[in-house]
Amino acid sequence: MSERQQGTAIPAQQSGSESAPKRLPGGGQRGGPHGGMGMGMPAERSLNFLPSARRLMGRLRPHRLHLTAIIALAVVSVGLTVIGPKVLGYATDLIFTGVIGQQLPAGTTAEQAVAAARAAGNHNFADMLARMDVVPGVGIDFTVLGRVLLLALGLYVVASLLLWWQGWLLNGVVQRTVFQLRAEVEEKLNRLPLPYFDRQPRGELLSRVTNDIDNVSQTLQQTLSQLLTALLTVVGVLGMMFWISPLLALVALVAVPLSVVVTGQIAKRSQRKFIAQWTHTGELNGQIEEAFTGHELVKVFGRQREVEAAFRAKNDELFAASFGAQFISGIIMPAMFFIGNVSYVAIAVVGGLQVASGSMSLGDVQAFIQYSRQFTQPLTQVASMANLLQSGVASAERVFAVLDAEEQQPDPAVPARVSDPHGRVEFEHVSFRYDPDKPLITDLSLVAEPGHTVAIVGPTGAGKTTLVNLIMRFYELDAGRITLDGVDITALRRDDLRSRIGMVLQDTWLFGGTIRDNIAYGRPDATEEEILAAAQATFVDRFVRSLPDGYDTVIDEEGSNVSTGERQLITIARAFLAEPSLLILDEATSSVDTRTEVLLQRAMAALRSERTSFVIAHRLSTIRDADLILMMEDGRIVEQGTHTELLAAGGAYHRLYQSQFQQPVSGDDPVAVPA
Template sequence: MSEQSEERAVAVPEQKPGDTERPGPTDGPEPAEGATPEGEVTPKRLPGGPRGGHGWMNAGMPAERSMNFGPSVRRLLRRLQPHRVQLVAIITLAVVSIALTVIGPKLLGHATDLIFTGVIGRSLPEGTTAEQAVAAARAAGNDSYADMLARMDVVPGVGIDFAAVGRVLLLALVLFLAASLLLWWQGWLLTGVVQRTMLRLRADVEDKLNRLPLPYFDRQPRGELLSRVTNDIDNISQTLQQTLSQLLTSLLTVVGVVVMMFVISPLLALVALVAVPLSVVVTQQIAKRSQRQFIAQWTHTGQLNAQIEEAFTGHELVRVFGRQHEVEAAFHAKNEELFKASYGAQFVSGIIMPAMMFIGNLSYVVIAVIGGLRVASGTMSLGDVQAFIQYSRQFTQPLTQVASMANLLQSGVASAERVFAVLDAEEQSPDPTEPARITEPRGRVAFEQVSFRYAADKPLIEELSLVAEPGQTVAIVGPTGAGKTTLVNLIMRFYELDAGRITLDGVDVTTMRRDDLRGRVGMVLQDAWLFGGTIRENIAYGRPQATEEEILAAARATFVDRFVHSLPEGYDTVIDSEGSNISAGEKQLITIARAFLAEPSLLILDEATSSVDTRTEVLLQRAMAALRSDRTSFVIAHRLSTIRDADLILMMERGRIVEKGTHEELLAAHGPYHRLYQAQFSQPVVATDSEAVPEPVAG
């Protein structure tokens, strides 16, 4: 979606406190209290704080039951498939590195045997043979000592061969150094793979958000959605970075160590392997309980973000109504829920590490006792026992590491599920493969028996028909909730029709590409939205390829040029996204200039002058008059004084056009428009629910 069409697609006024005309940015009923887009039940709103479109007390909490852990992990790992070559290299480097590391204890055990043999040899009489020394020990009744001597390659009277010990230690040093370098290389490759995967994931989420229909954002709290696409993706990145390498090396270490243990002593290897099923059972039982806690932790994190974001957005309103204490109470309540969930998740999962260490220590004690007995009996050498003890430590350590990573892995998978929920959300209907195009744009808009409703059981617009001829200014007026903004949003295809059709210059808008349709429409909204940047950049957003002269011409035509020269940097004055360093009227003039620069064939003005003073309104009216010339315009207005000169005025009530005509014709008819006009300029008129609604005017 282009920048221009993107801005038009999302530039819909946010719901104001107390505004019941739109759910989020549009007309129609709000979602039921406690309901989310997926139909899940959430806590109801508490008193205090602005009741805006973000819904910070109705944060759309996902269900407590997550997807299965296994499928979620497999889906996450499938995102690594584009990096198959790097993954093969990573696995190869890990295998070689672990193989070199596993050989190390065996070499050190050989060095121990050389030292021990030298010590024993020096204690034996010089000039005798090893067989004589063994026979002498048996004659003395020391059979265990004799068995040990028989297994050793001892030379009586000869001490430690330091040269041989040095060579073995040097070889072990080289192996350990090579293993470390290979492991570093593997980590460097893995970091690149993980970060590129996260780059694609962020891009996929961004593309997905651009394909989601507007109703999805109406029902999603902004802070909750931001938490999913920022905090949760960051958590996935950290999880993959910290667990993939360690899991791979840990599993390979276990395999290599088991092989070496069986080579040294099958009996001790079987003793060591008894710890594996015990470790698995303990880990599974603990992980099963902590997974629910991690899901709750990240759910409450998203809700807290949504609450904070909206509380700060409506900070002035909160203070005006003196609701600070209620907002603080709501924050502390949600913060307490997050604390309990986080504490439970970390505490429960933290039990895994001590449990694994306890099992590992038991295994170590058993191996040490049995190994000592076998050395004394001469069935094993001291070096082999030392190597086996090292292997037992290397065997239990990876299991302990894998167990300790369970909390991080569960946290990452819980975040992945939340991100996948966004990626799996139902998208808007795709654009047609062979879209229709408007060859001669004139700006004729026709509604043909259009019906639309937000909720299936609550009709809003029923069989509405109207025609806006090229160059006409069509004003839409009516009470709050009548469907005025919904009408123009249907033109933009922010929502899809239930029945009927809308045509632009004779072409059904559903047969056009959305960016083509929206590229022909300019919108000026009640809430003037500016981006962080200069005034020049904000105007140029309407048509990025515009020249400097075209930008200045648009600014002069819409009276922006009048106030820009009073600013320190002129058109290069930097404004923030809230536009706090310029007035509301000046912000609105900039948005009108932006729409003017886009040169649309159809113009939509939605309450563009409702929040400015009378003097600024005069300037805005002149600017919009210049903008409306030679193009079809839809003007939504509550101030009837601003639409007196409209070519056609549509009076809407409850989604139906009950009157239409010029200002003078409608006043002379003494109908709903006349009552509305008198309410603004004469005396208040109180309408009741029992008041009859006039029959709709045929299109």
């Protein structure tokens, strides 16, 4: 693997230091200068549920006004719903009283009916009559009953409308919160240093900013309203239960601690499974993304079986974690139903005895049974949401890990400006290393004069690409400084610094869109004439004219419908259009044919005129005319000079040049080395 393939100017493609291991399409670990120990690794500690949940809820704070309205609507809606069973209980009492009154002899009083029942030895019936507002001989008053039922219907209709309004407001709050969270993550990614992406597999990072945020949205949407309604219902129903019968209320409350204990024990066991589920989801996404991106490479080397095996292994891990999380948390619902049914039976038995003894009316027992159901239902809902809550908070913690990642050093509050730009670059005793234990560049000093072309050559891993990445300030120096026209690059805003630099890489990167759009990416405000001029100067126009749609040809992000050399030409045209004062060419012509390379050398010569240029090259034939050639080994400049001077010196550059151009000979024939 070439050094150029291990570094690039676009963060999405950056893969770490020049010695960084790459993940194979078969599923090996993507590395960086830190050996691939990124945030995509499985969590070593359990999810800290409560702090993460509080932090997630804290993101709703900017919507206090709407939340206040949501709570008020929920209170009124739940209050009306809670009153409903009591009203229906009164309707039941009207029916029951009418039925009993119709069976009693007309013309007697209620007291006489009670006395007659006691005289007959029917004391339970007498006690029940004593608590009823019965009129002997009078049946059901359907007028009053109709009014009561209409009142109950009105209560439930209004409660439903208020609940719908509350849900509409809550949906707006949740979506705005998630919208802001996505925006913050996007802004955070732009503030993260390049080493973060070195350690982070792209699929894992994509999973965090898509799957995990979607899961947070779903969790907030499905749980907030239900949790609020459930809590208010528990409070309201509990109050009504104690008002109707303290004894039955105590019987119902026995289910609460039992439910809490059961839910807590089950949730504790499912918590670790949910963490593993989302971790494996991110890692599986990373494997899929790499396998699809390197599909041709997988085919060429016949590694389909290895890719499939790696996918199956990770998919099995995800299946096991997901199945375990859902199965364990799914036990909560049956357990809660069982506890609720036991409570229901106990309430029915005790309530029936109280009706028989005259301590309660039948309508109150009916209302209480409804309340007991309303009381256990929110507890069951909360229990059923336990898996969703844990899954959502686990995803939120993964998103928060991105938001909490250490950012790149901020731009200076009062940035310096290059008043007289010429493109003079100076390295002053620069030292840099990816790994603290492995020095890469040590005490490097050099000067690139304005308008000169500086070629950087050397074996793989010598630090060539790192050198230009430091100029771009993709990484921060360990020691020394780099100046641009006498100004320390750390005193400039990154945008200002990079706007002065054009970079053409060996690894091309095209965006989804037309060829015109990709060229114009170098300078969005360029006119059509300027775009065409850049395309003609870099010989893009030559092959674009042969395409059916010309410059409107749509290419995908991988540029699979144009050849590798054509992709390279488009990236060169993009840099040409940007008109930078400092140019960096990193094996920019390695993917084009020999004839095109000759033409491009002329275009690049025109592009480099009056600009300081850094050229990284493996083919030494392309940099013979450079004003200064730097020969690097182990992060140090071991030789510098022109092509002729370095060949005459007979040192490291001469040996490298000889290794490229020596001709194969037979026997003891001398080696032919061109001058």
